Amino acid sequence: MAESQPLSAQPCGAEYLRAVLRSPVYEVAQVTPLQKMEKISSRLGNTILVKREDRQPVHSFKLRGAYAMIASLNAQQRAAGVVTASAGNHAQGVALSATRLGIKSLIVMPVTTADIKVEAVRAFGGEAYLFGANFDEARAKALEMAEQSGYTFIPPFDHPMVIAGQGTLAMELLQQDAHIDRVFVPVGGGGLAAGVAVLIKQLMPQIKVIGVEAEDSACLKAALEAGEPVDLSRVGLFAEGVAVRRIGSETFRLCQQYLDDIVTVDSDAICAAVKDLFEDTRAIAEPSGALALAGMKKYIQQHQINGERLAHVLSGANVNFHALRYVSERCELGEQREALLAVTIPEQQGSFLRFCQLLGGRAVTEFNYRYASPDSACIFVGVRLSRGLEERSEILHQLEAGGYKVVDLSDDEMAKLHVRYMVGGRPGKPLREKLFSFEFPEAPGALLRFLQTLGTHWNISLFHYRSHGTDYGRVLAAFELSDNEPQFAEHLAALGYDFHDETSNPAFRFFLAG
Known part of the structure; x- marks a missing residue:
């Protein structure tokens, strides 16, 4: 297999177009179907088409970008091997791509990564190396190993070759239906949105390309408002495939230039879209895989769109089976x-x-x-x-x-996550308590760390945890506290888990407070 030609640091639109046309991704990727969703088309008064990237060998579009970049490496780089950091679809894309090209791949994954994902990487021929409590620590380790051992780091989105690989999806889309009015694309780090937008705007600029973000990880929206990439203070993990704290530099440049619009949706809307996809196609999308459809539905309603041909990308289907319970519970609210x-x-x-x-x-x-x-x-x-x-x-x-x-x-998120399962539990005496919600990593020792940091100093007056089959757990806990306890804030910071003060939440006051 001949290596593909690398791109410059900031290619123009024409360069990206040539890179997409010459991309070798079909040595490993499939041309995925563009399928009409009959039920939702009738319901929404538009022709709704879904691009089935769940049909890729790794059940996600990430294979395209990973293969495009790895195939562009020279002989020396191929001999040294590749490394990346990922707990999700990019990890599997790199593992399979490298294996097909006869290249060693090392995938650094947080120690909290679910066994099913670790086993998938190994099944595709990659070496899984568990390190760090979160993605940032795993990524830092992967970059360190690339520096020390000569591996080439394969980024998940912010590289011209990765973006060009994702752009092959848009080429297929135009070949399958050149009469589309709008395309809705999920946005995490922006690789897919950038690749789709730059390709479509070179060939058929009249087609509108709309990016869709999860409300709790809208790093592109934040960057557009600031005029440059910025770090989000907090990222929600439900749609983990798009849970990115900062948009890429090159992906931002392209999205800012070529995207026509963006829309954000909440978790309940995503759950409703998962249900829509199942009912129409029998596909079981992961939350980030249904994000584009959720955004499309909201956009249709906001802009009163009728009678158009609208396409969206089902970007992945690597869903943890136990997460479907949460999806099932929340989809009615989303609709x-x-x-x-x-x-x-x-x-x-x-x-x-x-x-x-x-x-x-x-x-x-x-x-x-x-x-x-x-x-x-x-x-x-x-x-x-x-x-x-x-x-x-x-x-x-x-x-x-x-x-x-x-x-x-x-x-009310707290009511939907916790209080509905706890109604009827008031204390038998008045308590001076404060209520907090936490996100725990789903890992051995997480609860022990919580109790050792907070539970030995202050009385825990309420505690609720319920697993949703994800890589993190949501916990509600109340503590008996006086009005002025600065040490508690210090211990919260030392704990290192995301938290929110929920003491004034109406559901808590209604059902659980003393």
């Missing part, structure tokens, strides 16, 4: 098909019946209650919706008009 409410009702016989009668025959999806006082009860209730936000507003007005005190928790 605005369920309302979650906290309602105070009289503590007397027949109250639940009267409450349900006031709902007008709507289906109750969840009802949590425990006796708390002789006078009134706080209930946590889910109600099925058929008309989305409009109907939710109607229900709130009906309950308030009926004399009930009601709080809408449908958009």
